[in-house]
Amino acid sequence: MNFKNSIFTIIFAIGTILFYGACSSSSKSDEQESEEHSHDEGSDHTETDVPMDDHDTDGQEDDESSSGSGDELVWIFSDSDDDIFSKSFHFVIGSADDIDSTVSGDEVTLNSNGNPSTFVFHNKMGNVGVEISYMLHGFKGEIKLVHHFKDAENYEFVSVNGNQMNLGRIINGEQNIFDQKSFELETSDWTQLRVSAAGSHYKGYIGSETITHGHGDELDAGYVGMMIDGEGSFMVKDLKVTRMESE
């Protein structure tokens, strides 16, 4: 190999190493930035920009509703609570008067009067996982787990209506369904509904089975909670929200 060839080899090798190094550090910076953004979002609960009502989202109140970790929120209630919602949630559609609740141990029976209602955790979140177990007791209508909730006309959801699951989003009041499937509904037992919003990928699970899977642009962080649009009662337990962190 002559001198000229050696120079070419060295330049190419150095260029390759520099390029790969630059790409790697850029990728890490993006992830760090994303992580910092997530942490920033974690402090959002002290803000008072709650849509559609003037609920005071006090920081101390949020801590009581969480499981102790900033990455997880759990609906905690007890049968001694006069209002099982206000510790963990604020209503963005309807009010607590639209839902009768009866607590029994770690389960709560919700009885909707037919007026649509939506209650969300106080914190805003971006990439998020939501899970809940429910059992229908003659409830007729739609139960939605909502996330990236900005207001009643801008949010994403996974809904169940009987044995039908829809996954989609509403932007400026216009509904866009990414995926819809039916699943085997167990009426006499608990059904675990899980929702995952990771980047541009959205999924709805029943138990460990993926039912719906869709894709869409990533939206700004928003509130996470539950929307009830129907009449009758159903039981819920173990409502938990997990923030997904970039690593």
Next chain:
Amino acid sequence: MKFIPEWAPNIHPLIIHFPIALLVVAVFLDVVSVWLKKDWLRNSTLMMYFFGTLGAITAYFTGRIAANSVNPSFQAELTMSKHSDWALYTVIFFSIYTILRIVFKNKLNPENRIIHLAVLAVTVFGLFLLVSTADLGGKLVFKYGVGQFNHGLENSLNLK
């Protein structure tokens, strides 16, 4: 005889090694062919790019199917989402790159080392996409246990 071994959750993990190996070797042969100007070497390099790209496309689509057959933890979902996105970028890159290399096979003068090195520099970007995709895939399996039957969710929860 089963096509997929019983220990494999789906066909995706059996496919992914082909694009990784073939495309890495393709780039290696491409570098060698800058100095070793042999027709058989240049043809072999193009074949490697072609079959490596076919492997990447197959891996991408089997991965999409596999994603709906596993039950990852929420934290693993985000890694899986990125893995899928990077895989798509890799497939798009190598599909376009390989087609262009084949179409302009005779236009790339082997005597012009500067152009050949410039083309190789573009390939390095594709290699970066491939490595990033593989890295995220490795994390899914070895950090979060995704696809390892029922151990996946349990392992990843223990990590938190």
